[in-house]
Amino acid sequence: MRSCFLLAALPLVHGVRIIQSNDDGWAEINARTFFDVLDKAGQQIILSAPAENQSGTGSSDATPTTVDADGCEYSSCPGGSSPTGANATDPRLNYVNSYPVTSIKNGIDVTAPKLWNGAKPELAVTGPNVGSNIAIQAPFSGTIGAATYAAKTAKIPAIAFSGVTGDPTAWNAPVPLHSQVYADLALNITQTIVNSGAPYLPDNTFLNVNFPKAEAGGCDSASKFKYIFTRINTGLLSARDANWCGSTRLPWEADLILFRSSDCYVTISPGDANDKTTVNDAAVQLQIINKLKPILSCLP
Numbered sequence: 001m002r003s004c005f006l007l008a009a010l011p012l013v014h015g016v017r018i019i020q021s022n023d024d025g026w027a028e029i030n031a032r033t034f035f036d037v038l039d040k041a042g043q044q045i046i047l048s049a050p051a052e053n054q055s056g057t058g059s060s061d062a063t064p065t066t067v068d069a070d071g072c073e074y075s076s077c078p079g080g081s082s083p084t085g086a087n088a089t090d091p092r093l094n095y096v097n098s099y100p101v102t103s104i105k106n107g108i109d110v111t112a113p114k115l116w117n118g119a120k121p122e123l124a125v126t127g128p129n130v131g132s133n134i135a136i137q138a139p140f141s142g143t144i145g146a147a148t149y150a151a152k153t154a155k156i157p158a159i160a161f162s163g164v165t166g167d168p169t170a171w172n173a174p175v176p177l178h179s180q181v182y183a184d185l186a187l188n189i190t191q192t193i194v195n196s197g198a199p200y201l202p203d204n205t206f207l208n209v210n211f212p213k214a215e216a217g218g219c220d221s222a223s224k225f226k227y228i229f230t231r232i233n234t235g236l237l238s239a240r241d242a243n244w245c246g247s248t249r250l251p252w253e254a255d256l257i258l259f260r261s262s263d264c265y266v267t268i269s270p271g272d273a274n275d276k277t278t279v280n281d282a283a284v285q286l287q288i289i290n291k292l293k294p295i296l297s298c299l300p
């Protein structure tokens, strides 16, 4: 009887090893809320993110330095702290006083092997960013910079998440509605990719995921959203896309996020980690569509 109970209480899977980063800083509540839902879902998760807000720093990379006299963002570490550090009671929560790319690199090369007996992450997630990262915003985004570092340089499949709603908020404030909704949506996409089996994504690709507004009375719970497969740029002059939803031209993520926000569409675009634009190869697009099929919808 007792052993039956114990067995039932064990998680069904041990989860995959996931490294998380962002560009708003390790103490931003969007990232912490996503960390918590991944943890509760049974995934193995390590956060390694900048000590300060590094929004808009793209793919910059530099050796971490001692934290300045003001301390980490939202007073999440004292002034003069060491260049890298962890939460005093949870070693899975780590800051790196440098850029997003440096922080995910340190997480992949140093922190993860230390906590996982030498093993490296199997999947990388970044964000959810405070603010969208669509179309021409992509090259400047540290959230996408960290994801493309993982996919291209570290050869770890990566997903970048960004959400329209919200202002910078400290990790220890009450969890805002949008942070919870975005975390739930990001979890659903992450689990869908994990369930699709390894390799989780084709080589050198990442997913650029954007969430529309999430506000009370509107798109206010994960179940109200639909997931649409889109492009980062319009593709006017590029080869035809995969044959999907009765068309060979995928919708543009910016159209859905900027102009149809009240329709609750989450956009998922296949990203080329070499140049942060759309994967134009229809065969590669189709591989990704097949992985996401359990959750994808077509536009009406």
Ligand SMILES: *[C@@H]1O[C@H](CO)[C@@H](O)[C@H](O)[C@H]1NC(C)=O
Pocket: 027, 076, 077, 087, 088, 089, 090, 093, 171, 172
């Ligand atoms: C560190 O982790 C503890 C326990 O999870 C939490 O209460 C505290 O707020 C965290 N502090 C920071 C800066 O992450």
Ligand SMILES: *[C@@H]1O[C@H](CO)[C@@H](O)[C@H](O)[C@H]1NC(C)=O
Pocket: 024, 025, 028, 053, 054, 055, 056, 168, 169
């Ligand atoms: C980070 O900086 C950007 C612009 O540099 C700003 O828009 C954003 O609100 C800041 N975020 C935080 C967490 O302070």
Ligand SMILES: *[C@@H]1O[C@H](CO)[C@@H](O)[C@H](O)[C@H]1NC(C)=O
Pocket: 187, 188, 191, 192, 195, 222, 223, 295
């Ligand atoms: C994702 O959400 C949909 C409903 O929106 C649900 O049917 C599905 O089971 C979820 N998938 C995962 C892997 O959580």
